Amino acid sequence: MKTTRLFKATLFAGVAALAGLFSTASFSQDKEKPTSTPTEAKMEAALSKLPKADRTLADAQRYCPIMNSTRMGAMGTPVKIVIDGKPVFLCCAGCKESALADGKETLAAVEKLKKATAALAKLPAADLPLAEAQLLCPIQEGSRLGSMGTPVKLTLDGKPVFLCCKGCEDAARENPKATLAKVEEIKKESAKGGPVGR
Numbered sequence: 394m395k396t397t398r399l400f401k402a403t404l405f406a407g408v409a410a411l412a413g414l415f416s417t418a419s420f421s422q423d424k425e426k427p428t429s430t431p432t433e434a435k436m437e438a439a440l441s442k443l444p445k446a447d448r449t450l451a452d453a454q455r456y457c458p459i460m461n462s463t464r465m466g467a468m469g470t471p472v473k474i475v476i477d478g479k480p481v482f483l484c485c486a487g488c489k490e491s492a493l494a495d496g497k498e499t500l501a502a503v504e505k506l507k508k509a510t511a512a513l514a515k516l517p518a519a520d521l522p523l524a525e526a527q528l529l530c531p532i533q534e535g536s537r538l539g540s541m542g543t544p545v546k547l548t549l550d551g552k553p554v555f556l557c558c559k560g561c562e563d564a565a566r567e568n569p570k571a572t573l574a575k576v577e578e579i580k581k582e583s584a585k586g587g588p589v590g591r
């Protein structure tokens with residue numbers, strides 16, 4: 394009888410420890426994965442921990458050059474690295490290895506992001522979150538919004554659609570249903586926080 398009770402107690406402790414292990418594992422996984430929609434306040438709080446000069450640089454980038462659909466601050470305070478004497482900000486330490494593996498490509502990606510960020514900043518404030526939810530042009534496959542100047546906004550079936558350039562307008566209007574379907578597809582992809590586009 395005594396042995397059984399002891400066994401039961403041990404078993405219970407074991408299960409409890411295992412459950413604890415599982416909850417810890419899922420917690421750290423949540424921390425590493427970008428949350429689906431990090432709030433502006435959360436990103437601001439993370440970015441505010443950077444020194445002022447770094448903050449300006451991280452803001453100019455706005456996105457990680459590796460996980461280029463992940464905003465700066467979405468994964469906590471951005472990680473700063475230096476490539477060829479140039480500061481680069483990453484969404485998290487997990488992106489460091491990839492960023493350093495091909496420094497030239499990373500620097501080129503940073504330049505592209507800065508250009509896109511500056512172009513998107515010219516949109517009306519209310520349009521910025523809409524364009525960023527989309528991130529890519531539904532017509533020119535993989536073309537990041539802002540890479541060809543300030544995106545062009547259309548309304549198709551009452552829904553806002555952003556295009557990388559004026560040259561994509563005819564194709565977008567030609568088949569509104571297909572364009573809107575593509576927009577939904579790229580929005581889902583962009584929300585994952587992984588690498589998108591070219």
Ligand SMILES: [Zn+2]
Binds near residue numbers: 457
């Ligand atoms: Zn990262």
Ligand SMILES: [Zn+2]
Binds near residue numbers: 561
């Ligand atoms: Zn275009």
